[in-house]
Amino acid sequence: MTSWETIFAAGAGRETLEIKRKVEDEGTWYRRIIRGLEEGSGQWSSPEKNILPGTLLEDTSWLAMHPIELDSELYPDLQKRLLEVDPERTRLWSSWAQAVFGEEVDTAMAAAFILHAGTVCVLTGAGISTESNLPDFRSSSGWWRKIDPKTVASVEALTNEYELFHSFYSARITALKQAEPNNGHDILAAWEAGELVQLTATQNVDGLHQRAGSQKTAELHGSLASFSCSVCHESAGKDAFLEGVGCRVCGGNLRPDVVLFGEPLPQEAWEKTFEAVRNADVLIVIGTSLEVAPANQIPRQTRGRKIYINKDRAGTWEDFDLILTGSAGSVLKQIDFWIQAVKQK
Numbered sequence: 001m002t003s004w005e006t007i008f009a010a011g012a013g014r015e016t017l018e019i020k021r022k023v024e025d026e027g028t029w030y031r032r033i034i035r036g037l038e039e040g041s042g043q044w045s046s047p048e049k050n051i052l053p054g055t056l057l058e059d060t061s062w063l064a065m066h067p068i069e070l071d072s073e074l075y076p077d078l079q080k081r082l083l084e085v086d087p088e089r090t091r092l093w094s095s096w097a098q099a100v101f102g103e104e105v106d107t108a109m110a111a112a113f114i115l116h117a118g119t120v121c122v123l124t125g126a127g128i129s130t131e132s133n134l135p136d137f138r139s140s141s142g143w144w145r146k147i148d149p150k151t152v153a154s155v156e157a158l159t160n161e162y163e164l165f166h167s168f169y170s171a172r173i174t175a176l177k178q179a180e181p182n183n184g185h186d187i188l189a190a191w192e193a194g195e196l197v198q199l200t201a202t203q204n205v206d207g208l209h210q211r212a213g214s215q216k217t218a219e220l221h222g223s224l225a226s227f228s229c230s231v232c233h234e235s236a237g238k239d240a241f242l243e244g245v246g247c248r249v250c251g252g253n254l255r256p257d258v259v260l261f262g263e264p265l266p267q268e269a270w271e272k273t274f275e276a277v278r279n280a281d282v283l284i285v286i287g288t289s290l291e292v293a294p295a296n297q298i299p300r301q302t303r304g305r306k307i308y309i310n311k312d313r314a315g316t317w318e319d320f321d322l323i324l325t326g327s328a329g330s331v332l333k334q335i336d337f338w339i340q341a342v343k344q345k
């Protein structure tokens with residue numbers, strides 16, 4: 001007696017689509033549609049030999065059915081086909097994704113959102129740079145667990161406690177000398193080069209996005225790469241700041257051009273971000289606790305989909321469409337893997 005092995009079954013209403021093979025006849029596929037769920041109804045197709053089983057699903061009508069039984073042999077093909085479809089346009093996208101991506105369903109969905117978006121904006125925080133060995137601010141090893149920000153990173157500190165201010169920023173500049181962009185920065189830069197990302201706005205002052213190759217950036221909290229006089233605003237060099245000398249024009253205290261608590265954000269960076277985020281189809285928020293205003297208001301400005309990638313669920317009081325908990329580098333790597341699966345087809 002012939003025994004049959006099912007590699008694909010999906011159904012909708014009273015219709016089932018099946019692909020089977022005869023166990024003793026490897027490499028030969030048969031397909032049929034059963035209507036009315038009657039055992040024995042429907043005609044098997046003629047034998048289809050030496051083709052990939054996925055090619056039997058030549059159109060996407062199966063996507064309108066519920067998955068019933070799938071052989072893992074079909075997963076790679078079904079994964080690619082799913083990523084080529086905008087999840088928004090297919091009611092059953094999630095059930096298929098659950099079936100073929102397993103634990104990676106959320107990174108796959110993020111990839112599909114990105115692939116089908118017209119414009120994608122990114123907002124990063126200190127968490128994207130911890131894998132470059134730069135501490136963040138509010139994690140257990142973050143700066144603000146050891147130091148009160150008001151005493152080192154505020155207008156008051158610059159004015160009244162210059163030594164503390166100077167030693168805090170000198171330490172951060174020195175740490176930055178050893179730091180290199182990590183996998184997360186590299187992937188975002190590659191997405192920009194591939195025209196998947198239109199703007200990377202960052203609260204970071206470390207310049208690592210630019211060093212990784214991102215060119216469309218907005219530095220919302222300024223940068224540790226430029227310096228000026230806190231009194232007359234004349235520009236100054238990094239070495240002069242680190243040596244602790246005064247402004248060459250007026251003798252005033254030098255400072256890095258970062259935003260201190262009590263100062264407004266640079267207008268151009270803010271407006272550029274605001275505009276881009278408002279028009280984005282997807283906003284990806286990475287490695288930020290979303291504790292600091294006004295940058296933490298940015299996710300509210302978009303009507304697009306919002307993805308949050310963070311080690312913990314710190315900022316999830318915000319309303320996100322997708323929350324991916326894990327390290328930025330590894331989550332972005334997995335999303336990129338799915339994107340490349342489609343791009344390299």
Ligand code: OAD
Pocket residue numbers: 124125126127128130131136137138139142149153203204221259260261286287288289290291292309310311312314315326327328329
């Ligand atoms: P925070 O330290 O507040 O938040 C960083 C977030 O990143 C935390 O929720 C971490 O759990 C997460 N994180 C850490 N490492 C990660 C990793 N490898 N992958 C994914 N997530 C990771 O830093 P920001 O939100 O950037 O401003 O802080 C915002 C602003 O507060 C800073 O720009 C700075 C600070 O005071 C000023 O100095 C004006």
